[in-house]
Amino acid sequence: GAGVSQSPSNKVTEKGKDVELRCDPISGHTALYWYRQSLGQGLEFLIYFQGNSAPDKSGLPSDRFSAERTGGSVSTLTIQRTQQEDSAVYLCASSLGQGAFQKYFGPGTRLTVT
Amino acid sequence: QQPVQSPQAVILREGEDAVINCSSSKALYSVHWYRQKHGEAPVFLMILLKGGEQKGHDKISASFNEKKQQSSLYLTASQLSYSGTYFCGTEAGNTPLVFGKGTRLSVIA
Numbered sequence: 247g248a249g250v251s252q253s254p255s256n257k258v259t260e261k262g263k264d265v266e267l268r269c270d271p272i273s274g275h276t277a278l279y280w281y282r283q284s285l286g287q288g289l290e291f292l293i294y295f296q297g298n299s300a301p302d303k304s305g306l307p308s309d310r311f312s313a314e315r316t317g318g319s320v321s322t323l324t325i326q327r328t329q330q331e332d333s334a335v336y337l338c339a340s341s342l343g344q345g346a347f348q349k350y351f352g353p354g355t356r357l358t359v360t
Numbered sequence: 361q362q363p364v365q366s367p368q369a370v371i372l373r374e375g376e377d378a379v380i381n382c383s384s385s386k387a388l389y390s391v392h393w394y395r396q397k398h399g400e401a402p403v404f405l406m407i408l409l410k411g412g413e414q415k416g417h418d419k420i421s422a423s424f425n426e427k428k429q430q431s432s433l434y435l436t437a438s439q440l441s442y443s444g445t446y447f448c449g450t451e452a453g454n455t456p457l458v459f460g461k462g463t464r465l466s467v468i469a
């Protein structure tokens with residue numbers, strides 16, 4: 247079956263513009279996670295969804311970041327008024343549920359803010 | 361709270377062994393291990409649940425000591441294909457999976 251897909255694979259934007267990053271999880275996976283990985287750095291947790299609700303938004307770095315998930319499937323991460331420090335690879339992962347379930351990662355979206 | 365991994369980096373010759381450690385200040389429910397090769401997404405290795413579990417995956421195994429809130433990943437007889445960055449992730453209660461900063465492993469011929 248298909249894995250987690252993300253689009254676009256690469257995005258170059260000018261400082262101050264808004265961007266939307268999309269994640270299509272594996273069908274049937276109720277849990278969905280967003281992580282950010284800056285160059286040579288670790289995996290920074292951003293937000294987690296169980297179904298359509300986001301019980302944990304603690305990792306969002308500022309109010310410029312928001313995310314939603316509709317129909318318990320596709321998720322969109324939106325960054326408003328992008329800054330250069332937002333440049334990173336944004337990774338999405340999904341799993342059968344929260345807890346001790348294997349997380350399946352997508353290929354990521356590389357965001358470059360110029 | 362982010363788990364702490366050590367060492368930050370290690371270089372091995374083919375056939376050598378390595379241990380990567382992961383510790384947390386919180387009581388853990390589970391520990392996850394992933395490997396990420398350059399330019400690729402992280403790939404799942406194994407999950408360990410509380411209860412002093414040990415698991416194996418070919419020549420890669422791990423242990424989880426819930427009392428000490430620590431996990432260790434053991435790589436034996438390393439191969440070139442083992443090169444990459446290894447991440448441990450921890451879950452405590454209802455908190456989602458949080459990763460450490462990673463351990464960069466380089467295996468050379």
